[in-house]
Amino acid sequence: MPFDFYDSELSQFDDIQRRTQRLGLTLARVTNIKDPENKNRVLCKPVAADDDKTVLETEWCDVIQPLSGKSAGTFLFPCVDDLVLIGYLDGDMHCPYVIGGVWDQKTPAPYTIKDGKNTEYSFKTPTGTEIHIHEEKEKQKVEVKTPKGTSLEIDDEKEQVVVQDKKKKNTITLKLKEGEIEIKAEKKLTMAAGNTKFTLESGGKASLEAKGDVSVKGGSIKGKATGDLELNGASATVKASGKLTLKGASADLKGPAGVNIN
Template sequence: MIEVIKKIVEDEIKKMHIAELGVVTSIFPHSSESDGDNYECNVRLKYRDLELRRVPVATQHIGLANIPNVGDLVLVTFLNGDVNAPIVIGRLYTDEDRPPVNKEEEIVYIPPYSKSSSLRRIYLEFPGGIIFSITDDEVSIKAGRTILKIDRNGDISIESNAKVNVKANQDISLSANNISIESRGKLEIKSGATAKLEASGTLDIKGALVNIN
């Protein structure tokens, strides 16, 4: 009797699917507001002649999205051992797709992608309206009516329809080949101590009325 029960248990265990390796064949990330995709992918099991369709992909946090790529090696688990209830729970490196060089206590992100200006590589949007975005061409931060951009050549631009204040309790130094300051209204420069205006070449002071006191 015990042997019969043991055999039944063994047969039932064989029917259960705990975890499998698979290769992603198609992805359905939810790339448009109008689509019905819900962060899923098709996976071909590595050691079985079986392709699983529309497998949900687990996420580390609701609101975070980073869908696997076609060709990625993934780990698939099955709810209650049911092959009809798979979930992708992680990705794995292979001998061909190795991790970037990294050390203990480092967080390194070097994606193996080709350049594409249309993709947001990293995009963060917070409830207060602050947006942080990285593309292959620029880094941008938007807060309210102000946008800071740094392009891939290192050029920096700040555009604002709000107030901009620069304040330091120590020194501020500006150095460049040429510096231009233009005001559409009032321009005021004031010193609480001494002030010096000097030019190695010609110094022009022009105005409808110039007062020197």
């Protein structure tokens, strides 16, 4: 048998050793996530060989997900420099898989277990978008936060839901126990349904616009203006089933076509 056959086999074996020290479970650092075939694969390099230039990257690794299906499932993908655990299917160096992520000093965990109690659960992206669950008896809380501080908080202890900005100048609060809803806006609050719009402004102005009828009904209705009170319409009717009283320091009744008093 030609010696060049053995040289070829030894060369291939050396290449396997350079790619990974052993074909088992190995800690590795992600080096590349730009898959040329767009198959959501990554390249990794064993951490034991960080300073060894002779150890090559793995081949393209598939990333295992908790759930996968046709255009469905979870999509949790590592970033470059993340520490991961990789393994090889049936010990084949050509079939590497990323099994999961591992925290270390370079990529620390977002929370730390204290006093042997695990009360914090979190899904957090590298830029800071987070779904955080506080799991403490009778104090359960779910919070969704963005990097700029916008948040949605569902508090089981307070029995309320709050949406707010970082400075808490714009908030929506649902007080579930009291049956109350409170909305605050720093500058302007608008509520609309189709062509009907109700607007409140921070300067004290309020307006109601409707293309259809507007009706106000109550046991008693009171209105007061610190300045002028003006009501305009193509026609106007004031009717009382009982006594009608109109008072003023002075009173003028004007009608270009005449005034009738019966």
